[in-house]
Amino acid sequence: MNSARVKEFYYLMKLGREFELRAKEEYMKGNIAGFLHLDIGQEAVSVGSMKAFMKGDVFTHYREHVLAIARGMDPKAVMAELFGKREGVSKGKGGSMHLFEPKLGFYGGDAIVGGHLPIAVGCAYARKMEGENAGVFAIFGDGASNSGAFFESINIASAWKLPIIFFLENNYYAIGTHISWVSPFTELYNKVKNYMPAVRINGMDVCEVYEEVMRAKNYIENGLGPYFIEAECYRYEGHSMSDSGKYRSQEEIEIFKSKDPIENLKKRALSENLVEKSFFEETDRKVQNEIEEAVSFAQNAGEPEISELYEDLFCKECSNVVS
Amino acid sequence: MLYREALNRAIDEAMRDDKSVVILGEDVGRYGGSYRVSEGLFAKYGAKRVIDTPIAELSIVGNAIGMAIGGLRPIAEIMTVNFSLLALDQIINHAAKFRYMSGGKLAIPLTVRMPGGVSKQLAAQHSESYETIYASIPGLIVFAASNPNYAYHALKKAIFLNDPVIFLEHELLYNQEGEVDFKAQIDPFKASIVKEGKDITIISYLKMVKDCKEAIEKIEKDLNIECELIDLNSLRPLDMETITKSVKKTKRAVIVEEDHKTGGFGAEVSARISEELFYDLDAPVLRIAGEDVPIPYNRKLELASIPTPDKIASKIALWAKENGL
Ligand SMILES: Cc1ncc(C[n+]2csc(CCOP(=O)(O)OP(=O)(O)O)c2C)c(N)n1
Ligand SMILES: [Mg+2]
Numbered sequence: 001m002n003s004a005r006v007k008e009f010y011y012l013m014k015l016g017r018e019f020e021l022r023a024k025e026e027y028m029k030g031n032i033a034g035f036l037h038l039d040i041g042q043e044a045v046s047v048g049s050m051k052a053f054m055k056g057d058v059f060t061h062y063r064e065h066v067l068a069i070a071r072g073m074d075p076k077a078v079m080a081e082l083f084g085k086r087e088g089v090s091k092g093k094g095g096s097m098h099l100f101e102p103k104l105g106f107y108g109g110d111a112i113v114g115g116h117l118p119i120a121v122g123c124a125y126a127r128k129m130e131g132e133n134a135g136v137f138a139i140f141g142d143g144a145s146n147s148g149a150f151f152e153s154i155n156i157a158s159a160w161k162l163p164i165i166f167f168l169e170n171n172y173y174a175i176g177t178h179i180s181w182v183s184p185f186t187e188l189y190n191k192v193k194n195y196m197p198a199v200r201i202n203g204m205d206v207c208e209v210y211e212e213v214m215r216a217k218n219y220i221e222n223g224l225g226p227y228f229i230e231a232e233c234y235r236y237e238g239h240s241m242s243d244s245g246k247y248r249s250q251e252e253i254e255i256f257k258s259k260d261p262i263e264n265l266k267k268r269a270l271s272e273n274l275v276e277k278s279f280f281e282e283t284d285r286k287v288q289n290e291i292e293e294a295v296s297f298a299q300n301a302g303e304p305e306i307s308e309l310y311e312d313l314f315c316k317e318c319s320n321v322v323s
Numbered sequence: 324m325l326y327r328e329a330l331n332r333a334i335d336e337a338m339r340d341d342k343s344v345v346i347l348g349e350d351v352g353r354y355g356g357s358y359r360v361s362e363g364l365f366a367k368y369g370a371k372r373v374i375d376t377p378i379a380e381l382s383i384v385g386n387a388i389g390m391a392i393g394g395l396r397p398i399a400e401i402m403t404v405n406f407s408l409l410a411l412d413q414i415i416n417h418a419a420k421f422r423y424m425s426g427g428k429l430a431i432p433l434t435v436r437m438p439g440g441v442s443k444q445l446a447a448q449h450s451e452s453y454e455t456i457y458a459s460i461p462g463l464i465v466f467a468a469s470n471p472n473y474a475y476h477a478l479k480k481a482i483f484l485n486d487p488v489i490f491l492e493h494e495l496l497y498n499q500e501g502e503v504d505f506k507a508q509i510d511p512f513k514a515s516i517v518k519e520g521k522d523i524t525i526i527s528y529l530k531m532v533k534d535c536k537e538a539i540e541k542i543e544k545d546l547n548i549e550c551e552l553i554d555l556n557s558l559r560p561l562d563m564e565t566i567t568k569s570v571k572k573t574k575r576a577v578i579v580e581e582d583h584k585t586g587g588f589g590a591e592v593s594a595r596i597s598e599e600l601f602y603d604l605d606a607p608v609l610r611i612a613g614e615d616v617p618i619p620y621n622r623k624l625e626l627a628s629i630p631t632p633d634k635i636a637s638k639i640a641l642w643a644k645e646n647g648l
Contacts, residue, residue, distance in 0.1 A: 034444035034620060084444070084621035095446045095620030111448040112406065113378045146377030148409075174378055176354030182377035247354055306627045309616055 001207050003274045006265065008051065009206045010280070013043040013262045014287045016066030019075055020237075022291050023065065023082055023096075027241055031299070032082045035111075036096050037063040041204075041236040044261035045169055046070050048209025049137065053165065053217055056134035057105040057127065059120035061141060062097035063169075063235075064109045071106050073099065079294040085301035092304045093312065113174075114140065114147030117166075121153045124162040124226075135163030135220040137213075143174025145188050154228075158195035161225035165216045166192070168230045169203065175239045176247040189230040196226045203231025204259045234259075327497040329471035330360045330436075333478035334398060338368050341396060344482060347374035348383055348400030357402050358438060358497045380409035384435060388418050388487075391433045396482060403494070404439030404453045411456070418487040419462030430485045434478070438492040440530055440581055441618055441629050450618035450625075452529075452582040457489045458558040458591065465559040466511055467491040469532040471501035473556055477511035491558075493530040514562040516569070520549030522648060523639070524569040526592060527579040528555040535579050537632035542640050548648055550639075558588060563595060570596060574605040575646065577639055581629050584612035606646035611638050 020038045027036050039046060043066055050058070050070035060067055065082075069075050073089060081088025082096050089099050097111040107123075110116035120138035127135060144150055145168055157164050170188055172179050179186050189198040197219065201212050209231060216227040234256035238245050269275040314322055324332070337344045346361060352375035355362035365373040376383050380401055387397035401407045407414070414435065421429045439452045457465045464486055468474035474492070481488035517532060518539065527535045532554045539550045551569050555562065570576050576596050578589040593608045614628045 033622065034446060035449070090620075092621040093447075093619040093624070095444060097446060097448070098620070111446070112409075143378045146379055148379060148381055174349070175357070176350045177375055177377075181353070181375050244354075304619075304621050304624055306623065309614060309619070309624055309627050313616055 001274070006269050006274050007279060007283075009047055009210070010262070010265055010269070010275075011283050011287070012047040012051070012070050013206060013265070014283060015075065015290060016043045016046060016069055017262060018287050018291050019065060019069060019079070019294070022295060023079070024237070024241070026082070026295065032096065033084075034095050035062070035240045036082070037240050038235065038237040039063055039066040041256060041260070042066070042169060042171065042233045044206035044209050045203045045231050045233050048206040049139070049167060049213045052210045052213035053137045055105070057107060057123050057136045059116045059123065059136065059138045060108040060110070061113065061116060061139065061144065062109045062111040063141075064099055065096070067139065068099045068101070068106060071104050073101055073104060073106065075290060075294040076297040079298040080301045083298040083301065084303070085298060086304045087297070087301040091308070091312070114144040114149035116140070117144070117149050117153040120164060121157050121162060124157065124164040125160065128163055133163060133221045133223065135165065135217075137165045137167060139167040139169060141174060142168065142170045142172060142179045142188060143177070145191065146182055154192050154195050157226040161223070163220040163223070164226045165213065165220060166226060166228045167213070168228070169233055170230050171233050171235050173235075173239065173248070175243070178247070187230070189228060192228045196228050198228035198230070200230045200232065203233035204256070204261045204264070206261055206265055324471050324501065324503045325497065326468075326471045326474055326499045326501065327358055327360050329475040329501075329503050330478055330492070331362060331364070332503075333475045333482070334361065335364060335367070337479060337482045338364065338372065341483075343394060344396045344398065345372045345374060345390065346398040346400060347376050347387060349376055349378055349402050351375060351400050356400065358494070360436075360497070361400070380406050381413055384410040384413040384418065387433050387435070388413060388421070388431055391431045392429065396432050398434045398436060398482060401435060401437040403449060404437045404491070405449055405451050407435070407437050407453065414457070414463070414487070414489070415460050419460050422486065423462060431487045432483075432485045433487040434481045434490055435487070436478075436490045436492065438494045438497070440493045440495065441625065442494040444620055444622055444625060446620040447617035454491055454558055455582060455586055455588045455591075457491075458588055462487070463559060464488040465491065465557065467528045467556065467558050469493070469496070469529050469554050469556070471499065472503045472507070473509065473511070473515070473554075475503050475505070476507065476509040477556065480511045491529065495530050499533075512557045512560060512562065514553050514555045514557070514565040516565070517552040517554050518550065520551035520573070522548040522573055523550045523575045523577060523643065524553060524566070524573045525550050525577045525579060525639070526553045526555060526566060528558065529581070531579045531581050531630065534630060534632045534635055538635035538639065541632070541636040546640060546643055546648060548643065561592070561595065563599065566592070566596065567600060570600050571603050574603055575648075576604070577609040577611065577642070579611045579630055579635055581613050583615045584610060585615050587612045606642070609639065609642045611635055
């Protein structure tokens with residue numbers, strides 16, 4: 001890894017972490033409501049994958065703030081969406097779970113577990129037909145990998161040799177259900193080994209995530225069909241803000257915290273003399289400023305008007321007919 | 324007792340009394356249920372009877388149907404009605420039809436519990452009320468529990484019925500407190516008169532019953548009228564007898580539901596009243612329902628998309644004035 005890359009990874013992961021910590025705080029204050037799924041602990045996955053997969057289309061589930069920001073979505077517009085404001089990416093209609101930006105090839109927060117996978121497969125089909133080889137990146141959890149939609153998607157993508165990367169974030173839990181209670185094995189790439197190349201990587205290491213997604217990207221771009229990556233990772237926070245946390249031990253959380261993706265990258269960069277110490281201090285300050293800006297933008301942004309309730313339901317032509 | 328505790332008690336007693344009763348669903352076991360309905364049951368009855376499933380709604384219901392055929396009395400929990408769409412094929416094409424298709428040879432003693440409705444800012448994919456779908460399916464029984472007492476009695480009855488029951492709960496009711504009379508004889512197929520009155524019949528179910536109560540308090544004094552409030556309890560079959568008696572008395576009917584207006588369950592109730600009681604009516608039926616949009620995240624828009632006690636009150640007041648009350 002070169003120094004510029006490491007700096008970029010650190011900056012984005014830190015931005016993601018601080019964004020999430022602040023979102024949590026704003027939730028407690030009542031400025032954000034509903035379901036808020038934090039990505040804290042999993043930043044390496046979001047950042048490493050999005051920095052490798054820069055083109056194409058991204059389909060994701062609801063734990064997606066950091067992924068969106070790493071993709072290039074403006075933290076201000078994401079925070080405003082969390083605040084339910086009109087200047088939010090989805091005009092306050094979607095909230096935390098539904099951040100869409102087609103200009104960035106970013107689709108989802110889909111909050112129906114597994115629901116976005118057949119859609120991602122269909123998009124890969126369309127792109128292939130149009131002669132584009134950038135393909136699709138579909139990210140989902142261990143819980144989603146037990147759904148029918150998952151198995152159908154794996155089969156179809158493989159049968160039709162579609163350009164799609166399936167990226168499984170194995171953080172071991174689907175809300176309060178440990179993967180070992182509902183799957184015969186916990187190394188989930190075993191589910192698809194006969195369909196496509198499938199690997200398991202350390203999702204707490206941003207460089208490893210980046211390199212593997214680069215490999216996958218080259219593979220699908222060459223028209224070889226789908227590629228599967230399972231990244232072992234961990235969410236430090238509860239599933240959402242309403243989570244008793246009784247299903248796991250503090251000890252387990254501590255084990256993963258000791259592998260923290262941000263701290264470890266920093267340590268490594270310093271010990272290998274890749275990055276000077278001052279960079280981290282400067283970056284942390286810069287990130288703090290950006291977060292402040294995002295929050296004040298969200299606070300000052302406007303509420304949607306009630307007259308907007310029926311907007312965005314149909315295209316112009318259909319809207320005219322309906323109303 | 325809280326609504327969720329009443330449900331828990333019903334399941335607990337059924338499991339205690341009959342070893343063939345099992346529950347299955349996402350997070351129902353070790354976690355105790357998303358809304359804590361199955362709390363404590365895993366420790367009490369073990370993993371064989373309190374089954375943590377993967378996220379696989381089609382299989383949760385499909386497996387439960389198979390369990391029912393195999394001799395068990397399964398209670399399937401679907402985390403919310405929104406996800407029950409993934410199980411719709413199993414519910415409609417299989418559970419609802421097996422008895423009939425087999426000329427009555429098969430029985431499917433199955434309960435599928437699921438909460439729905441608009442909670443608070445959960446946005447479009449987590450806020451639907453699909454009772455209108457289930458209530459339109461021949462072969463299904465559909466109960467809708469608005470309070471702890473009915474929840475307890477109706478769930479117990481549902482578990483021991485020999486037909487598939489869709490048991491609807493509401494996400495905002497789990498922590499509602501209410502008396503449960505354990506000894507009461509309650510017929511879960513009957514609607515109940517929550518409050519008597521002579522001028523207007525207000526028909527509702529699930530959480531809207533509570534909102535209607537609040538609305539009634541606001542309008543009765545102002546308008547100097549008396550409202551009769553009916554809680555449907557069972558959506559399929561629909562207790563037309565109770566509705567008929569009340570509407571014949573008041574000659575005015577209002578239906579309040581949280582679901583989208585177009586094709587909402589209120590449309591069915593309204594049609595039945597028009598068909599059967601047209602000549603008894605002194606006013607057109609008033610339907611108060613949610614807007615025809617997916618539920619938005621923003622709180623202001625969210626509240627604009629569903630009935631609230633204030634809106635119910637003002638709509639009824641306006642309609643009452645327009646119709647000579
Ligand atoms: C079809 C469906 N069933 C159930 C749910 C409720 N639910 C939301 S998230 C979740 C767990 C998903 O776990 P996983 O896929 O591992 O993702 P993670 O939250 O760990 O990122 C469940 C069961 C849902 N949203 N959709
Ligand atoms: Mg998970």
